[in-house]
Amino acid sequence: MEKISAYVTEKAKSELKPYTYDGKVGDNDVLIKVSHCGVCQSDIHLVDGDWGDVYPCIAGHEIIGTVDRTGEKVKTVKIGDKVGVGWQCNSCNNCEYCENEEETFCKENQPTCVEHFGGFAQKVISNERFVIPIPETMDSAKTAPLLCAGITVYTPLKRYVKKGDKVAIIGIGGLGHLAIQFAKKMGCSVTAISRSKDKELESKEFGADNFITSEPKPDSFDLIINTTHISPDMNMYMASIKPKGTFVQVGISETSLDVDPGLLIGGNKSVAGSGIGSPKMIKEMIKFAQKNNVYAKVEVLPMSNINEALNKTRMNEARYRIVLENK
């Protein structure tokens, strides 16, 4: 057993408090000393009780750190290696999806911070399969958000776009500011859609070709990614998608998506969902990010300021991600 110091949520919407637990490092597990952990909107949902009674909860799933100890069977990383862990930290290792390196679809997929203790801590435990090697040259704070926010937008971009496509990103926050960068570096023309006029300049610095706060023109985009939790005006957005194009929802919206079938049928359009990405995809993304200089724009706070960090994220004041650091 390993004594691990962390910050716990004991009930919905309560302040996080210091907490120590005994973690078990199994034969295929890696104990990671957390250097940085991003604060994601999903952490807020967990902490605030939006996703049920998950307490005691140690949230945090955009983790960068170094390998502190390895289980007996671990082969792919060694003590001292710089590594990352995202939303998922285990799976059955046995089903068709695990065998095809599509572990996100495994029925026994284990989130890092639901019924498992996450990265708002000094250390975290993950199955080896979900421990991603991170190059030493990549800035840890700016890389941490790639492990969840980054892969969440990289996966649908990889699936749906090709060079020259027109892509719109709705919501320029933690996910959106990374989506702009990835899409631009994939060779797409990028439109940022936001309610916050004050994000125009930075959106363009991230690589957006256009910035709009109002209704997009019809037939404008091959792909729209909605990174927000706000229920989108589906009929407006579907009309703005070109034939054969796709609208991808990556955040659980407040209500169901209500789509006029005529708008889909006329142009052979699709509404899709996309969630995180497999370890294989994360590794590919990390290479792409290193090569193309894609990083999160972050505000770094000490891990002890965790309640302040959560409040700023709740208030939509993060520009564009708060990352907690263990000194």
Add this chain to the structure above:
Amino acid sequence: MEKISAYVTEKAKSELKPYTYDGKVGDNDVLIKVSHCGVCQSDIHLVDGDWGDVYPCIAGHEIIGTVDRTGEKVKTVKIGDKVGVGWQCNSCNNCEYCENEEETFCKENQPTCVEHFGGFAQKVISNERFVIPIPETMDSAKTAPLLCAGITVYTPLKRYVKKGDKVAIIGIGGLGHLAIQFAKKMGCSVTAISRSKDKELESKEFGADNFITSEPKPDSFDLIINTTHISPDMNMYMASIKPKGTFVQVGISETSLDVDPGLLIGGNKSVAGSGIGSPKMIKEMIKFAQKNNVYAKVEVLPMSNINEALNKTRMNEARYRIVLENK
């Protein structure tokens, strides 16, 4: 001008009556002597006023016939050739979609029987681009429904499935009985979903491996095609789709499609629409149908029995398509 005898709908839900009009065969047009024309649910919508005031209307858009006359610039067919025409009979011939042989997406796409006179007639006029050569060896009556019902299901199958995939077809009617055959001949495992238990035996004759009248099991299908106009229980069907799978709506359903975003995001699933197919795709389908012996199961009635044919289609008594024949 060409005097053309036809059956007209003069106002919504009225009986069709004999009618003669002057048709103009332009330089790029083909005048076709109609031998057969299928009766599609879309014809019922037009005739019954479901799609607005489109009168006088000569419906019919699953046409097989022979070339009777060609405009001066027509090069691809000659008098006497056996040909077919489907839902679309013209486009701008100039936009990116027309240039890419994706004419269905052309903004000026001209339906054969909306603001143009269709195939419930002795003759019909179509732009050359949309006149599809039909091999003499293919039975005309059984081939006519391929021009709309067939291509409507062939297009999404071609786009979304590969050999070995599990496909479900909702609604075993004019479209569904062709979808079963195409999917099976593409190497898929096919489940027919119908409210009519009495269609089980024939569904299996068409090639269905399974037939169900109740709720499908979760995680069963790579693709579901809903050929019905009945609003589907989206949450039930999305749960029955495997990760990365797609639900395709090909008929305009009565209400909007209401989708829980969580069901899409968890498995990277999609809801798509698909409408007809380009001339290029129709030509490919005709080859596939000839090679693999895919034909509609039809009941042939004389063109003069058109009102009886429409009534049987309205009453859902067609097994599986009524085709009108000019003697």
